[in-house]
Every structure is written in structure tokens, then in C-alpha cells.
Amino acid sequence: MAVHGDFSAVYADVLIVGAGPAGLMAASCLTRCGATFRIIEKRPKCTKRGYANCLQPRTQEVLQTLGLLSTIADKAVRVRENAVYSRGSIGELLRESIGLDTLSHTCYPYSLVVDQGVVADTLEEDLRSWGHIVDYSYELIDYVVETGNIDSWHVQAYLKNHATGAIELWHAGYLLGCDGEASTVRRVAGIGLETHGIENVWAVADVAAETSFPDIKRRSVVKSVHGTCILGPSIEDRVRVIMPLTPAFLASMDAIEYSMGSHSLHDHRTHPTTLLSSLQTRLSTVLSPWVFDIKGVLWISRYHNNKRLAVQFSDPAYRVFLLGDACHTHSPLTNQSVNTGMMDAHNLSWKLALVLRGLASSSLLATYENERRPLAQQLIRFDDKVDRVFSLQPNSPAVYEGFHDFEDGNNITSGCGVQYSPGLLVKEEVRLRIKNSYESLKPGKRLLPMTLTRHIDGNEVNLLNEMPTDERFHLFVFAGDTFMSPDFVSLSIYLASADSPLTVFSSPQLVDLSLVHTFNHFTVSIPDLPDPFPRWPHRVYEDPSGKVYASIGVNPTFGVLLLVRPDGHVAVVTNLDDGRSIMEFLRVFLLDNSVGSSGEGTPRASGENMIM
Numbered sequence: 001m002a003v004h005g006d007f008s009a010v011y012a013d014v015l016i017v018g019a020g021p022a023g024l025m026a027a028s029c030l031t032r033c034g035a036t037f038r039i040i041e042k043r044p045k046c047t048k049r050g051y052a053n054c055l056q057p058r059t060q061e062v063l064q065t066l067g068l069l070s071t072i073a074d075k076a077v078r079v080r081e082n083a084v085y086s087r088g089s090i091g092e093l094l095r096e097s098i099g100l101d102t103l104s105h106t107c108y109p110y111s112l113v114v115d116q117g118v119v120a121d122t123l124e125e126d127l128r129s130w131g132h133i134v135d136y137s138y139e140l141i142d143y144v145v146e147t148g149n150i151d152s153w154h155v156q157a158y159l160k161n162h163a164t165g166a167i168e169l170w171h172a173g174y175l176l177g178c179d180g181e182a183s184t185v186r187r188v189a190g191i192g193l194e195t196h197g198i199e200n201v202w203a204v205a206d207v208a209a210e211t212s213f214p215d216i217k218r219r220s221v222v223k224s225v226h227g228t229c230i231l232g233p234s235i236e237d238r239v240r241v242i243m244p245l246t247p248a249f250l251a252s253m254d255a256i257e258y259s260m261g262s263h264s265l266h267d268h269r270t271h272p273t274t275l276l277s278s279l280q281t282r283l284s285t286v287l288s289p290w291v292f293d294i295k296g297v298l299w300i301s302r303y304h305n306n307k308r309l310a311v312q313f314s315d316p317a318y319r320v321f322l323l324g325d326a327c328h329t330h331s332p333l334t335n336q337s338v339n340t341g342m343m344d345a346h347n348l349s350w351k352l353a354l355v356l357r358g359l360a361s362s363s364l365l366a367t368y369e370n371e372r373r374p375l376a377q378q379l380i381r382f383d384d385k386v387d388r389v390f391s392l393q394p395n396s397p398a399v400y401e402g403f404h405d406f407e408d409g410n411n412i413t414s415g416c417g418v419q420y421s422p423g424l425l426v427k428e429e430v431r432l433r434i435k436n437s438y439e440s441l442k443p444g445k446r447l448l449p450m451t452l453t454r455h456i457d458g459n460e461v462n463l464l465n466e467m468p469t470d471e472r473f474h475l476f477v478f479a480g481d482t483f484m485s486p487d488f489v490s491l492s493i494y495l496a497s498a499d500s501p502l503t504v505f506s507s508p509q510l511v512d513l514s515l516v517h518t519f520n521h522f523t524v525s526i527p528d529l530p531d532p533f534p535r536w537p538h539r540v541y542e543d544p545s546g547k548v549y550a551s552i553g554v555n556p557t558f559g560v561l562l563l564v565r566p567d568g569h570v571a572v573v574t575n576l577d578d579g580r581s582i583m584e585f586l587r588v589f590l591l592d593n594s595v596g597s598s599g600e601g602t603p604r605a606s607g608e609n610m611i612m
Helices: 021-032 057-065 069-073 116-129 184-189 247-259 272-287 337-356 362-391 397-403 405-413 486-495 547-551 579-587
Strands: 008-017 037-041 052-055 077-079 081-087 093-100 111-115 134-136 138-145 155-161 167-177 193-195 201-211 219-224 227-233 239-244 292-304 308-310 320-322 451-454 460-462 473-480 511-517 540-542 560-564 570-574
Touching (some): 008 021, 021 116, 057 069, 077 227, 111 116, 138 184, 167 184, 167 337, 201 272, 219 272, 272 292, 308 362, 560 579
Parallel strands (some): 008 037, 008 167, 037 134, 081 219, 473 511
Antiparallel strands (some): 052 111, 077 111, 155 167, 193 308, 201 239, 201 292, 227 239, 451 460
16 A cells, blocks of 8 residues: 655654554563653544453463563452362263362462453553553554665555544564454554364353352363353453354344344344343253343454464564564464463563664564464463364263363463573583483473572562563573582673673663572671672572472582573573583673673663662
8 A cells, every 4th residue: 555645754773553452562661671762553542341351371370470460460350269060970061170270389389360440540551650551542554674775664555544534654673463353453564374274163141140060269160062162250349251153053143133124144244132131041941941131231343363473573674573463363262362462562662672772782672473373372372272172062072071171271362381492592401310300490481480588688578579670691500509510600700801791781770689598598698799789789699498499400519601682581591610601602682791891782770789
């Protein structure tokens, strides 16, 4: 689409299109990483309320690093357990099992069901606290990416200001498409969509109900010869109902619609009364003898389960990026859409900020698609497996077998089991022996939550709260009981040297230092530790009982050196005598920004947790 004329011009390092969860998360993360941006939304200023989002444990962990989780959690419903029901030998509906909603090690072993308006309002209020606003009533209509030898404004975006009717030309260094399934950013980029798996139709509703069903406060899967449904707690004491609409069921509803002179259920103009009436009839049959009477509806919708995956997540020049529903869509069964979109933003933002500030090579940007697209594929495959289970005849043995696969997929859907493949930001080689378990240290996986005693004040802290979202890497020295070992002494000398990553990447400080030991902290004086550890007094910790070392599979006699990325995923795992490998790893993409070097960048407002 060509757009011509005279325009008012606006300039921004990053233009974020779409102020949904993915766009707002990108803005919050970019703010903390020192990057500038503008975020637009074609809707007028209004927060859509009513629809409940389900926030997975890993999403909660990230919101905690932003300092925003408590605001959201206070207005949310926790779902900690799941129940499965099936028909017995004489047709009675029996509870088959009860299990945990989350199987991974996390501080938040539950899902949070929360009004989507609460999530949006919390993120937007956070932006306002940093001096940013969402530009509402702006719609992207076209853009051009210039790849020649020009200044930093490679993207020319044409926006329609719906408040004035004017067309405006905005210049940006990068464009983030967070504009949903019908993404304009994706369409203009010419990026196609792949269709994966089967496509079903679902009824999804949040209702007020009078019910005798015993597990209404758990997320419950009910399998019956009459059909299958999922019930779960929702906001305001309501119940989330998800039910597959079989071809026979759709045909019966179509007949009702036609008899009323209305449209087919497959038409988006279908009257919700027909869907609600049919849903009530179906629920009464599936849940019998339990009573389930719908008394009110917060919202109800027919959901076409179109599992789509963008062929690319960025343009060839790495100037345009797709996030969230713009590049992958999921089934309502696995509660992924809002979570994966926010985690896309969390993965991309720090990389983009480092490149924008001249602190890292642009090669960093290719890792966004390399890491997030395979994960989206994995989630869609699991989506489809779950979808197929619900599409089987209810009394099929495969249904009963399929529900056991939920446990296998839980570590991925919770976000806690995500493991990025070896590449620029993940070093595959591990030079020490780690006790092998699902939760042990593995490059590419998130660093596990760890409760430690902070040396300087004796308070118990969780490392999750010690690593706020920003652009810094975290170097952890798990020294165990090795303070006097030659390896620890040699490492200390190296880390205090001019060649250390703590020195080379110090203006601003892109690598911080933490020490975790197993001694009684009363017997160890921080000033007596070898340089550079006394310069990081707030980042010296004791593992009093050695539980943390045991949980990550590390022998305290040998210790471990660990580099963690700004997004909390482990980049390098190696021996204490291998400190120089950390520098070799970082030099591939970080630019020398030490004081006196030619590296660019804006120093942090304060050398947080570090004494110079």
C-alpha cells in the first residue's frame, strides 16, 4: 500500500504496535533496559474488562522481577489443583484423580486467573510511573523498511490518527508487531502463516452458576460418554467453561439458528443466546447427576481453534519483529496465548536495548526467532495433542491415555521447563559434573528460584527478587566450601583484573557478580573476602543447609561458575578454574564499554549493589 502526502513526523527508537499484554510487556522491559520507544493502539482509550486471563507460573516469576506481580495477584484467583472425572462401570460420574496444577519447582506453583483489564491496567500504570503513555486511536496502515546506508531511522511507519483523521509519518529504528492474529505488521512484511494440526470449534464462557459439582474450585476435566468439558474457577466467583462443539452438536445448533431465521453457528454473527442455551443443555447431560444451572453470563464466545505459526518472527534485516498472537496462536485449552506473548517480549526487549544503546552486536537480534519460534512450535504440537484427545469419542481408550500426557506437557505450558537450544546465547558444553535431574543446572533453562541468606543483613531472600528485569548479565560464583582452594583464589584474581568481564563491560555495568557459599555467614567477613567480592556486598549469600547446592546438583567441594542472562536463563555452566571462558563467550556479542574504551552507551543511574 503506497501512502503519499505531507505528514507530521515523530521519531522513536522502537515503535510498538499494539497495547495488549505483549506490547505492554515489551514497553515495560524496554523502559528498564534504558531504551526509548513509543507504543500505539488503534482502539480508543478503554480497557476491555470481563475476559479472564490465566497467568502461568513463569509469567508470574517475570512479573515479580518487574515488581508488578503483587498488584495483579491481589485481584486474581489461584488455581493450584486439577481434578479428572470419568464415568464408572455403571455410568456414575467419579473423580479419577486430583493433581497439582504445576509440577515444576517455582515460587508460584499455581495459575493465576485474573481479569485481563487488571493485567493491562497494571502494565500501563507502570509505564506512566516511568513517564510513558500509550498513544491510543493510532492505527498502523503501512510502513517501509530502508536498508541502505542511512541514519538510525530505518522504519518509516504511516499511522492514521483516528482522533483527528490525519495521517502521520513516524520514524523508528525498529518495529514490534504486537497487533494480534490479524497483524498489519505481519501482512505488510509479507510473512506467511502455517496451519498446524486439527481445527475445532469450542464454546468458551465465564458464567455465574448454581452447582453441586464438588470440585468447582479446582480446574476439572470431565470425561463422559455424553461429551467432555473443562470447568475452572474464574474471577468474581464465576466458573470458566470450555466445551468442544462436535460436528453433530454444531449441526443441531445450526438447525436452531436457521429455524430462527438467523445465521449458522460458523458465522461470527451468531446470536449468543443460541450458544448459551445449547451449552446449558450439554452441560446438564455431561455433568449429570451433578447440578449445573447457569444463572448469569459475564461473556460467552465461540472459539475457532486455529493453531497458526508465522513462517518467520522477523524480517530479513532484523528491523521488524512479530510477538504474541501476531506470530503464533494457540488453543484455549492450554492457556498459552497471553503468556507466550509476554514471554516473547521479555526475551526480545533486553537484546534490542543492548543493540540500540551500542552495547552489543546486532547479531544478538537473530536469537529472538532462533529461541522463540521452536518453543512456539513445541507448544502448538502439545496444543494439537490435547485438541485431538478432546476430539475423540468420549469412551475411547485413547482419551484416558491422552490425559496422562498433560503431565508431560506441564513443564512447557507452565513456562518453567523452557530450554533454549545451544547458540550465540547458550553454551552447550558443561565442563563439570552435575547430578542429572530435571531441575538441575542446564544451559538454556531458567535459573531455579533459590532461597538464600543474604550475608550483609542475614535476611532470607529469593534470587528471583535479586535479579530485577534489566539489561545485565549475572555471574554467580557458587564457591561452596572452597574459599581457600587454588581455583577460587585464581578466579578472584582474574575477576579483579582489567581483562575481566566485570571490568571490560563496566560503563554501564553489564555483568554483576554474586557469591554463594556454604559457610556460616557469622564466621565470614565480607571485607576479608578477596577482591572483587567486597565491591558487591549486597550480593554475597549463604546456603545454610546446602539445600540449594543439592537442588541444582552441585557438589560444594568443587563449586560452579554460572553466567545467567538478563532474562533469567542460564547461558554458561563451568568450573571455577574456567573464568576466562565467560569472557570468551561474552566477547562474541557484547562490545567493549569499559571506562576509556571506544564503546558507546549510557551509564546506569547508579552502580546498583556495587561499591567502586
